[in-house]
Amino acid sequence: MAAGLVTPVTGDRLALSWQWSEFYPACNALYEQIQRISLAHFWHVAPAWRVFQSDAERERFFQRWWSEEGKLEMGQQGIALEPMSEEQLQPFHAPGGGFSMWPAGRLDTRAYLDATAKYFRSRNRWFPIHLDLEQDLKFTPDDVRVQRLGLQSRMMVLCQGISARTNHWFHALPLHPARGDILELASDTLIPAVAHHAAWVVPLQATNEANDQPRRGRILLGATYDRNCLDTSIEHPNALGFRRELLQRWNSMMALADGRLGLDDTLTSESSDSESSHRRDRFEGEVLAHVAAVRPASYDRHPLIGPHPTQPNLFCLNGLGSKGSLMAPHLANLLLDCMLENQKIESQLHWRRRDESSRRSHDSKRREST
Numbered sequence: 427m428a429a430g431l432v433t434p435v436t437g438d439r440l441a442l443s444w445q446w447s448e449f450y451p452a453c454n455a456l457y458e459q460i461q462r463i464s465l466a467h468f469w470h471v472a473p474a475w476r477v478f479q480s481d482a483e484r485e486r487f488f489q490r491w492w493s494e495e496g497k498l499e500m501g502q503q504g505i506a507l508e509p510m511s512e513e514q515l516q517p518f519h520a521p522g523g524g525f526s527m528w529p530a531g532r533l534d535t536r537a538y539l540d541a542t543a544k545y546f547r548s549r550n551r552w553f554p555i556h557l558d559l560e561q562d563l564k565f566t567p568d569d570v571r572v573q574r575l576g577l578q579s580r581m582m583v584l585c586q587g588i589s590a591r592t593n594h595w596f597h598a599l600p601l602h603p604a605r606g607d608i609l610e611l612a613s614d615t616l617i618p619a620v621a622h623h624a625a626w627v628v629p630l631q632a633t634n635e636a637n638d639q640p641r642r643g644r645i646l647l648g649a650t651y652d653r654n655c656l657d658t659s660i661e662h663p664n665a666l667g668f669r670r671e672l673l674q675r676w677n678s679m680m681a682l683a684d685g686r687l688g689l690d691d692t693l694t695s696e697s698s699d700s701e702s703s704h705r706r707d708r709f710e711g712e713v714l715a716h717v718a719a720v721r722p723a724s725y726d727r728h729p730l731i732g733p734h735p736t737q738p739n740l741f742c743l744n745g746l747g748s749k750g751s752l753m754a755p756h757l758a759n760l761l762l763d764c765m766l767e768n769q770k771i772e773s774q775l776h777w778r779r780r781d782e783s784s785r786r787s788h789d790s791k792r793r794e795s796t
């Protein structure tokens with residue numbers, strides 16, 4: 427359900443996305459290649475907009491990226507940033523302006539997963555099954571076997587997201603997950619580009635659309651970030667709060683711009699039954715869908731990959747957090763280099779980096795005390 431956004435400059439600090447120059451070329455190449463093989467269209471590269479949220483943010487942009495050094499650094503990374511005026515950022519409320527960034531990508535994750543599933547199904551290599559990882563894996567010195575599927579392989583990679591906690595193999599991964607909610611809205615407002623504002627908004631395209639024209643009407647709006655509620659049900663008592671939060675952000679992005687009523691004006695009652703909440707959500711469009719999932723984030727926000735400590739033919743690829751679409755392809759390449767060519771995983775990607783660094787600091791403390 428992820429929006430699949432791939433964005434070069436992110437966060438309050440307007441920082442360049444971590445290791446962009448490694449991650450972006452790998453994801454761009456992989457998605458283009460899979461599009462060619464599958465004849466499906468799910469990878470959209472186009473400028474994305476960012477609307478300044480404060481004077482301080484605007485100033486940061488001009489100091490950091492509109493200086494000679496900033497422009498040079500962007501040029502070296504193959505990134506183009508251009509200031510945008512309030513008029514250019516229509517229909518958004520953008521009194522301080524903003525900027526556009528290129529390249530920015532959006533992976534239509536559902537269409538991508540459908541295309542890859544179809545590919546593997548056509549080769550009889552697609553096994554949709556829930557494995558009991560305590561029981562189903564059998565290891566010999568040379569291979570891993572999944573008897574239930576009649577499969578045997580030299581090595582195996584577990585890419586389980588937050589479910590890594592449910593079995594003993596990689597339950598020690600330092601995951602620090604966060605729930606995220608996304609709304610799909612029907613709106614009359616034409617959104618010309620993916621935009622990062624009080625929330626991000628994505629104009630939806632039909633997957634079979636040949637040209638890259640945004641389709642009027644359906645948009646994705648997201649996402650919340652919550653570490654306390656990891657239940658992904660949209661019936662959960664907190665879900666209505668997440669939905670309201672997103673609609674309020676939508677109002678602050680749009681309503682002030684053209685004088686329409688904001689959500690606060692319509693939220694007079696605290697009643698939470700679904701019928702009245704549905705009515706309230708229809709303030710200027712319709713909530714077509716509300717979805718939620720948990721991001722498998724790590725404590726330091728870096729990925730978690732590498733071999734199992736005692737089972738050398740078992741590996742994990744996890745900790746993708748909010749950036750799975752950007753990071754997964756390059757991480758998969760690095761993991762393959764480790765599996766097939768015995769290359770070392772650099773410590774900032776290795777899932778046991780915390781053990782390593784605490785071991786090192788423990789060793790140095792011991793040395794100091796002796």
Ligand SMILES: Cc1cc2nc3c(=O)[nH]c(=O)nc-3n(C[C@H](O)[C@H](O)[C@H](O)COP(=O)(O)OP(=O)(O)OC[C@H]3O[C@@H](n4cnc5c(N)ncnc54)[C@H](O)[C@@H]3O)c2cc1C
Pocket residue numbers: 427428429430431432555556557558559585586587588589590605606607608648649650718719720721722743744745746747748749750751752
């Ligand atoms: C609201 C929201 C918005 C997001 N937006 C973006 C975005 O714009 N851009 C971006 O790059 N990322 C985004 N993400 C993050 C993205 O979803 C994650 O980075 C990505 O899904 C992580 O992929 P994964 O395969 O590691 O884990 P998951 O997507 O969690 O997949 C793990 C899979 O393993 C399966 N599994 C687990 N255990 C077993 C078992 N025993 N047997 C069989 N199957 C099993 C699970 O069913 C699941 O399908 C967003 C996430 C959320 C929640």
